[in-house]
Amino acid sequence: xRRVIFHIDVNSAFLSWTAVKIVMEGGADIRLVPSVVSGDxxxxxxxxxxxxxxxKKIGIRAAMPVSKALRxxxxxxxxxxxWEWYKRCSEGFxxxxxxxxxxxxxxxxxxxxxxxxxxxxxxxxxEVATQLKDEIRTKLGFTVNVGVGSNxxxxxxxxxxxxxDKVHTLWESxxxxxMWPLGVxxxxxxxxxxxxxxxxxxxxxxxxxxxLSVGQLSxxxxxxxxxxxxxxxxxxxDSPVETEVPEAKxxxxxxxxxxxxxxxxxxxxxxxNVACIVAHRIRRDDFRASTVSMFVKYMDFSVAQKQTSLSxxxxxxxxxxxxxxxxxxxxxxxxxxxxxxxxxxxxxxxETFEQMSLFEDPKMEYYREWDRRYDADRAAAxxxxxxxxxxxxxxxxxxxGDN
DNA sequence: TCTGGGGTCCTAGGACCC
DNA sequence: TCTGGGGTCCTAGGACCC
Numbered sequence: 001x002r003r004v005i006f007h008i009d010v011n012s013a014f015l016s017w018t019a020v021k022i023v024m025e026g027g028a029d030i031r032l033v034p035s036v037v038s039g040d041x042x043x044x045x046x047x048x049x050x051x052x053x054x055x056k057k058i059g060i061r062a063a064m065p066v067s068k069a070l071r072x073x074x075x076x077x078x079x080x081x082x083w084e085w086y087k088r089c090s091e092g093f094x095x096x097x098x099x100x101x102x103x104x105x106x107x108x109x110x111x112x113x114x115x116x117x118x119x120x121x122x123x124x125x126x127e128v129a130t131q132l133k134d135e136i137r138t139k140l141g142f143t144v145n146v147g148v149g150s151n152x153x154x155x156x157x158x159x160x161x162x163x164x165d166k167v168h169t170l171w172e173s174x175x176x177x178x179m180w181p182l183g184v185x186x187x188x189x190x191x192x193x194x195x196x197x198x199x200x201x202x203x204x205x206x207x208x209x210x211x212l213s214v215g216q217l218s219x220x221x222x223x224x225x226x227x228x229x230x231x232x233x234x235x236x237x238d239s240p241v242e243t244e245v246p247e248a249k250x251x252x253x254x255x256x257x258x259x260x261x262x263x264x265x266x267x268x269x270x271x272x273n274v275a276c277i278v279a280h281r282i283r284r285d286d287f288r289a290s291t292v293s294m295f296v297k298y299m300d301f302s303v304a305q306k307q308t309s310l311s312x313x314x315x316x317x318x319x320x321x322x323x324x325x326x327x328x329x330x331x332x333x334x335x336x337x338x339x340x341x342x343x344x345x346x347x348x349x350x351e352t353f354e355q356m357s358l359f360e361d362p363k364m365e366y367y368r369e370w371d372r373r374y375d376a377d378r379a380a381a382x383x384x385x386x387x388x389x390x391x392x393x394x395x396x397x398x399x400x401g402d403n
Numbered sequence: 404t405c406t407g408g409g410g411t412c413c414t415a416g417g418a419c420c421c
Numbered sequence: 422t423c424t425g426g427g428g429t430c431c432t433a434g435g436a437c438c439c
Contacts, residue, residue, distance in 0.1 A: 013439095039407065047407050062439095065405045108439045191437050224413065225436085249411070256407060291431095301406075307432060340407090 004116040004125050005241065007147040007155035008097050008132070010089075011164035013110030015050035016142035017089040018079050023141070034058060035077035038066050045256055049081055053164065084389055092140050100132050105241045113152050115241040129167040137165065153237035154179075156188060175235035180207030187232060194221060209233035247348075248285065252293075253277040254342030260299050262337040267296075271324055274343045279317035280378055282345060283371065288313035288352075289345035292323040296332050297340035304331045313349050317374070318367040320345065 010016060014037040019030045034055040039046040046066045055076065060069045069076055090109045098104050103115035120128060129146040137143050147159030149170045157179060158170035170178055185195045187206050197220055203209060209217070210233040217226035231237060253274040261267060271294070282289055290313045295305035306327035314320065324343050332338065361367075 043407095044404055045407075047405090049407085063406075065407095067404055068406085071404095111439080189437060193436065222414065222436090246411095250409095252409065254408065293432095303434085305433070309431070342408090344409095 001117060003150045004120045005149055005152055005155040006097075006100075006114045006116055006125075006129055006132070007107075007149075007152065007159040008093075008112055008114070008136075009145050009147070009156075009159040010093060010110040011143045011145060012050045012052060013089075013142075014081055014086060015052050017086050018082065019052075020089065020141040021082070021085055022079075030077055030079060033077055034060065034073050034075075035079065036060060036066070036069060037079050037081050039081065041066060041078040041080060043258060045258065084385060088389070089140070089142070093136060093142075093144070096136050096139065097132065100128070103241050103243055105243060106245070113155060113241045126167055126169060133165065133167055151235075151237040152239055152241065153188060153232050154235055157186070160186070170235075172235050176207070179235060180205060180210060182206050184209060187229070189225075189228060189232065194225075197221065206233050248287070249348065250344055250346035251278050251281045251287075251289075251348075252342060252344030254295075254340055256297075256340040257338070260337035260339050262335060264334055267328070267332070267338060267341055268325070270341045271328060271343060272321060274341070275317055275321035275324055276374060278343055278345055279315060279320050279371065280375060282348065283315045283375060286350055287348040288315045288350075289320070290347035290349070291345065292320050292327075293344045293346065294324040294327045294331070295342050295344075296328070296338050297342075299337055299339055301339070306331045309347070313347070313351065315371075316364070316367050317371050318363075 012031075015035065016031065018037050023029050031052050032054065033052065034057075035052045036048045036055055037050045038048050044065070044067045048060065048062050048064050048066060048069060050062055051060045051064075051069075055069075055073070059072055060076070066078060070078075086109060093110070094104070094106060094112060097112050097114055101114040101116050101119045103118075105113045107113060116125065116128065125148050129148050133144055133146050143165035145159045145161075145163050145165070146167045147155040147157065147161070147170065148167065149155040149158050150172055154170040154172070154175070158168040161168040161170075161178075182205060183195075184190050184198050184203060184206060185192075187209065190198070198204075198209070201220060203212070203220075209229055212230070214226055214230045217230055220226070221229065255270045255274055257266075257270070261270075290310050291307055292310065293305060293307035295303055297303050308323055308327060310319070310323070320343070328341075
């Protein structure tokens, strides 16, 4: 049986979802004017998370600094993102997709794959995909692209064709015609660096990659990566639609300063903040971490990082923070201005077994109590925020549909 | 008035063990 | 005296994704 995979991708997700909210509240539709969603619009270090189609037409792109976009178009509409709202929109989106097939893999907040192989019957996949796309638009108020193909790679590539509100197919038989003429950068997993490398050797299109042998490709990129690129450029991908949500392998948090900072007190404050956030997350998810890493980013964007293994896994903020502080002194001279500081944990386990130590820090009980209070405060703040949202009409409320 | 934040995976070299 | 080779773990760094 021919596999039939859909990839569903919300068009300019954060922008569309923000527009739905504003329209619901009686405001103008920001999708119709040059507009962007960003972090704090007053922070010049903010970058654009999503841009409307009119904004894209005048050269404004996601990941562009807000300040640069304002130079292109000074009367740009800038809206601050609302993560809680996006999560709700995402849930509505996933629910509709899941009603078409339970074999669903959420790829990000605004993208998913569904395996339609056993659902399509004698129907035309394009008709079914169109129905799904239209149902989302009618019920939820935003548009999606649906890519239809015989594997995940092809479905994802297809959903990236012309936007918005479109269905495209990319069957294996269509690969030479629809995929090979595209630039190498359009192939999934080919980023800026690989593009530069490939172009240096005259490899410009996906078809050029497909024509190379794995051996030739291996001389340009790493071996595993060469295998992957070779398969993908030929339209092959046998990875299944994974319905299990994988467990987290690492957690991290970072802070970029409004101005580059060199006062150790300021740096330590930021380190303290990110340590609290990361440690809270691992406790929330019932993890302990054996590796702590930290990094600093300088004004020129170069990064210095350190990581260290703990003698036993921990979820105690103070232990994580102390390791990070120690590494900071190894990695930073205490003088050079820093742009960003970050902290991460990895080598996670759910194991709660604790080795008895004769040298256990006598302050440990105090540390744990501090963490318990911190967690309780965060939980209370979270509840308050969610409560505020209960009063808002969710986008998938029936009374918003069919109009 | 340039460039956020949160992830995953891979590679390479050194330490250490058998 | 000479000096192989496999395996694993660790750290650093870099690529990619949204």
